[in-house]
Amino acid sequence: MTDGDSQLLDRVRRGHEVAFETLFLRHYGSVYRVLYGLLREHEWAEDLAQETFLELYHNPPRIVETSLLAWLCRVALNRGYNRLRGKERERQRIERASTHQFTYYPDPSVEVLRASEGVCVREVLARLPERQSKLLLLRHAGLSYGECAVVLGVAPGSIGTLLARAERAFQKAYTTCEQPKGLLEGEQNEGNCQAPL
Amino acid sequence: MRETAKRHYDEGRLRAYLDEALPQHEMGEIAAHTLSCEQCQDHLNSLRKGKAEISALLQTPVYTPDPQLALARLMGQVEVDVLQPAAPLDGNGALTEQVQIGVGPSKPTLSRSRGRVWRGTGLGMGLGLAAVLMLLLVLFSGLRSNQAPQNTLQVPASSATVTIGKGDNLPTPAPSQEPEEIYAAQQMVTKMAPELVLPDVRTGRMVALSSFRGKPVVLTFWDTKCPLCTAVLPTLREVADNRNAVQFIGVTFGPRDNADSVNAFLSKNNYYWLFLHATSSSTVPYSLLAMPVTYIIDASGTIRAAHVGTFLNAAKLQGMLDTDMQKESDPVAGYVAQVMVRHIVISDTVVSEPLGGTAPPTAHDIWFANGTDHLLMYAVTSGPPNDEETSGATIWIDASGVYVYHSAPDNKVYSYPYNPRYIALFGPNPGAVDEALKKLPNARITEHTTMNGRPVVKIENVYSGGDPRINQSYVDRILWLDSETGRQLKSQYISHPTSLGSSQAITNTIVVTQDELLDAQSLPDDFFKFNLPGDARLVNDTLDPMGDFHSDWYDFQWPDGNFAVLMPRTPDFSGNADGLTTIGAKSGGVTYGVKYRSYPDGVPAEGRSKEEALQAAYDLAISEGKVLSQHDITLDAYPGREYRLLDSSGAFRIWRIYLAKGRLYTVFAKAPNDQTDMANIERFFNSFRLLTP
Numbered sequence: 001m002t003d004g005d006s007q008l009l010d011r012v013r014r015g016h017e018v019a020f021e022t023l024f025l026r027h028y029g030s031v032y033r034v035l036y037g038l039l040r041e042h043e044w045a046e047d048l049a050q051e052t053f054l055e056l057y058h059n060p061p062r063i064v065e066t067s068l069l070a071w072l073c074r075v076a077l078n079r080g081y082n083r084l085r086g087k088e089r090e091r092q093r094i095e096r097a098s099t100h101q102f103t104y105y106p107d108p109s110v111e112v113l114r115a116s117e118g119v120c121v122r123e124v125l126a127r128l129p130e131r132q133s134k135l136l137l138l139r140h141a142g143l144s145y146g147e148c149a150v151v152l153g154v155a156p157g158s159i160g161t162l163l164a165r166a167e168r169a170f171q172k173a174y175t176t177c178e179q180p181k182g183l184l185e186g187e188q189n190e191g192n193c194q195a196p197l
Numbered sequence: 198m199r200e201t202a203k204r205h206y207d208e209g210r211l212r213a214y215l216d217e218a219l220p221q222h223e224m225g226e227i228a229a230h231t232l233s234c235e236q237c238q239d240h241l242n243s244l245r246k247g248k249a250e251i252s253a254l255l256q257t258p259v260y261t262p263d264p265q266l267a268l269a270r271l272m273g274q275v276e277v278d279v280l281q282p283a284a285p286l287d288g289n290g291a292l293t294e295q296v297q298i299g300v301g302p303s304k305p306t307l308s309r310s311r312g313r314v315w316r317g318t319g320l321g322m323g324l325g326l327a328a329v330l331m332l333l334l335v336l337f338s339g340l341r342s343n344q345a346p347q348n349t350l351q352v353p354a355s356s357a358t359v360t361i362g363k364g365d366n367l368p369t370p371a372p373s374q375e376p377e378e379i380y381a382a383q384q385m386v387t388k389m390a391p392e393l394v395l396p397d398v399r400t401g402r403m404v405a406l407s408s409f410r411g412k413p414v415v416l417t418f419w420d421t422k423c424p425l426c427t428a429v430l431p432t433l434r435e436v437a438d439n440r441n442a443v444q445f446i447g448v449t450f451g452p453r454d455n456a457d458s459v460n461a462f463l464s465k466n467n468y469y470w471l472f473l474h475a476t477s478s479s480t481v482p483y484s485l486l487a488m489p490v491t492y493i494i495d496a497s498g499t500i501r502a503a504h505v506g507t508f509l510n511a512a513k514l515q516g517m518l519d520t521d522m523q524k525e526s527d528p529v530a531g532y533v534a535q536v537m538v539r540h541i542v543i544s545d546t547v548v549s550e551p552l553g554g555t556a557p558p559t560a561h562d563i564w565f566a567n568g569t570d571h572l573l574m575y576a577v578t579s580g581p582p583n584d585e586e587t588s589g590a591t592i593w594i595d596a597s598g599v600y601v602y603h604s605a606p607d608n609k610v611y612s613y614p615y616n617p618r619y620i621a622l623f624g625p626n627p628g629a630v631d632e633a634l635k636k637l638p639n640a641r642i643t644e645h646t647t648m649n650g651r652p653v654v655k656i657e658n659v660y661s662g663g664d665p666r667i668n669q670s671y672v673d674r675i676l677w678l679d680s681e682t683g684r685q686l687k688s689q690y691i692s693h694p695t696s697l698g699s700s701q702a703i704t705n706t707i708v709v710t711q712d713e714l715l716d717a718q719s720l721p722d723d724f725f726k727f728n729l730p731g732d733a734r735l736v737n738d739t740l741d742p743m744g745d746f747h748s749d750w751y752d753f754q755w756p757d758g759n760f761a762v763l764m765p766r767t768p769d770f771s772g773n774a775d776g777l778t779t780i781g782a783k784s785g786g787v788t789y790g791v792k793y794r795s796y797p798d799g800v801p802a803e804g805r806s807k808e809e810a811l812q813a814a815y816d817l818a819i820s821e822g823k824v825l826s827q828h829d830i831t832l833d834a835y836p837g838r839e840y841r842l843l844d845s846s847g848a849f850r851i852w853r854i855y856l857a858k859g860r861l862y863t864v865f866a867k868a869p870n871d872q873t874d875m876a877n878i879e880r881f882f883n884s885f886r887l888l889t890p
Binding site: 021042 | 207208209210211212213214216218244247248250251252254255262264267268428510
């Protein structure tokens with residue numbers, strides 16, 4: 001953890017709002033990007049970024065870690081995955097309760113209504129082993145190898161190897177994900193992904 | 198790992214090399230090695246290609262929310278819905294929400310010698326705005342005497358003409374340094390608490406806030422769906438446990454909550470004090486740009502303190518109760534927040550150039566409106582009898598005299614792509630532009646221009662640092678400010694042009710809030726004159742006639758001239774992929790859109806006839822979730838069907854699918870849930886029409 005973060009965190013523990021605000025402004029962008037990478041929805045990402053910083057305010061970490069950003073990203077990702085799992089459970093529940101058959105049509109004029117590239121990305125990430133998807137999100141949101149290692153609880157020297165594997169797994173899963181095109185914001189539906197993992 | 202001539206670097210090391218995450222000497226070694234090792238070079242290229250592909254897919258959003266704004270929202274979650282249309286138009290084009298008017302203390306002080314003073318000619322030098330309100334009430338009291346509240350204000354009959362004057366001792370409000378929602382809430386401090394008459398969520402009994410006069414009140418606006426709101430309740434309980442003399446009141450809103458959901462939440466958490474429930478946040482005359490917001494009201498009904506956000510600990514609340522009660526109140530200003538709109542038609546009044554003109558307001562057709570969070574001036578009148586378009590219409594003109602909109606007697610609402618927020622309503626505020634510049638780290642004025650006839654400065658902020666992937670500076674934010682008032686007329690956030698995907702500017706619209714009223718003090722002495730003719734008649738009272746304008750609904754015509762539809766704003770997404778064209782916009786949490794694919798007559802597309810495509814679209818709708826209703830419809834005699842359904846995420850969707858004029862149209866809306874106010878959604882669907890014969 002940087003000296004600045006450490007001192008500010010200490011003040012946050014003692015209820016200093018200015019210190020909290022400083023940390024918020026310093027790290028909000030990274031936390032938001034990680035969450036957006038996972039969820040692909042601005043509103044979700046903003047909601048969960050808020051919740052993450054609320055957690056920092058109300059329950060600042062007691063143990064000094066090597067990176068506050070790593071702690072924030074871990075909290076954010078846990079919340080993000082919980083949100084995705086909750087959504088998936090809800091989808092399954094409705095699917096079971098519905099008397100209608102969910103049928104996918106091969107015709108492009110129908111398929112274009114169904115999903116978007118972003119949905120496929122989200123679903124592939126959700127189906128990858130969590131460590132791999134987390135690493136992809138963290139790294140592509142700009143976290144350093146050291147920060148990624150802290151979040152994942154692995155040695156910094158192993159990040160390169162893990163990253164290469166994760167990228168390969170992502171590519172493989174993504175190529176098998178059907179990608180309907182042309183769907184726009186607000187009309188996104190569940191993708192028809194068949195990630196093999 | 199050191200390399201020998203016959204060995205190769207492992208992929209982890211090569212991957213780290215790509216990210217320059219290795220010590221300098223190792224970077225050099227690998228660079229040298231790959232020059233001579235074809236296998237490692239191929240491996241490196243493969244990793245580089247994979248990294249690039251995934252980077253493209255995982256690219257960060259085209260914009261990241263402004264951290265300052267996000268922080269302000271965290272301190273008090275912004276309730277965007279508050280800003281959406283509050284009072285929908287009824288079938289006659291009139292705004293239908295009825296409200297009580299003139300509630301307040303029975304004997305207000307009209308002339309004051311300090312602070313902000315509103316004075317008028319009837320009572321010496323300039324009568325205050327409160328007196329204007331009183332005048333309105335007097336003028337129309339006979340027209341609605343059966344609805345007059347108990348505390349109707351009285352003014353001398355001689356005050357038939359009043360002017361809101363500038364006044365010699367009026368202070369110029371300092372530009373706000375606070376986030377808008379906090380500033381707006383703070384502006385209510387020292388004013389009379391607007392009346393609330395709402396049902397108790399537990400008993401359904403109607404409760405008036407004024408019935409608690411004589412004891413301090415802690416009034417908190419919140420909802421169960423907002424974690425920041427629920428986080429403040431334990432603090433309230435902690436203080437409530439020790440403050441028997443203080444009345445604690447919580448207020449929730451529909452459609453986010455209903456009495457049952459609130460009750461369940463309260464029982465589960467043992468929040469025992471009084472909780473009221475309003476059908477909509479827009480019907481509550483408090484500044485609710487942010488939630489939770491807590492107002493401390495003293496025994497006389499004056500707001501003594503306001504706190505926006507969840508960071509309200511027990512000590513702070515105790516302090517507010519103990520010390521803020523000593524602040525002085527401004528009983529006259531207290532009435533400002535209680536003014537409700539009078540919807541008036543003045544017969545035989547001719548507006549010379551209403552359509553898009555900028556004619557200054559005439560003395561008799563200016564009225565003012567105060568909604569829950571908006572305060573704007575407007576005029577209501579009728580057009581000349583011989584004008585086919587405006588005869589008998591209700592015409593709305595904003596405070597600067599610019600035509601906004603009119604509703605004609607044929608019950609159709611005509612609106613235009615015009616945003617009243619872009620008008621600088623109020624007078625000069627020297628130094629405001631400089632203050633705005635100070636708030637941005639690398640901002641400078643790049644252009645002096647005009648907008649809607651107003652002098653405007655364009656300010657560009659240059660991004661520098663923060664994201665390690667962005668090495669060059671670029672303009673990340675543009676503001677257009679009114680030169681004289683400092684009002685922000687438009688803003689754009691701009692994504693990085695190369696590293697973060699396609700460049701895209703996000704344009705924000707501007708919200709006019711209640712603090713505008715205070716700015717109005719700096720207007721010229723004779724800017725607003727109220728001289729009502731004798732033939733004025735009251736049509737009805739409405740809460741916020743500008744609500745609809747705030748959302749900028751306008752008639753959007755697709756460039757090819759084939760169809761038109763009322764949209765809540767300029768479409769903020771559009772695209773064309775594989776022959777499918779889509780446009781749409783989001784407003785108030787609801788997505789509105791139209792998409793179509795061409796099926797020229799007799800020409801099958803994608804291997805199927807247009808009838809088969811129509812059926813496939815129907816089948817798709819059914820597959821999208823739990824269908825609530827479906828029925829056949831027509832559009833100019835063309836066949837179609839409407840589906841209403843709840844999708845897997847709980848979102849409420851409506852699709853109207855038509856096969857018309859060689860196109861398969863899907864007109865769609867997506868709302869957060871099936872409790873969403875349908876007025877705008879219905880208006881959207883009903884406005885869709887084909888244009889070509």
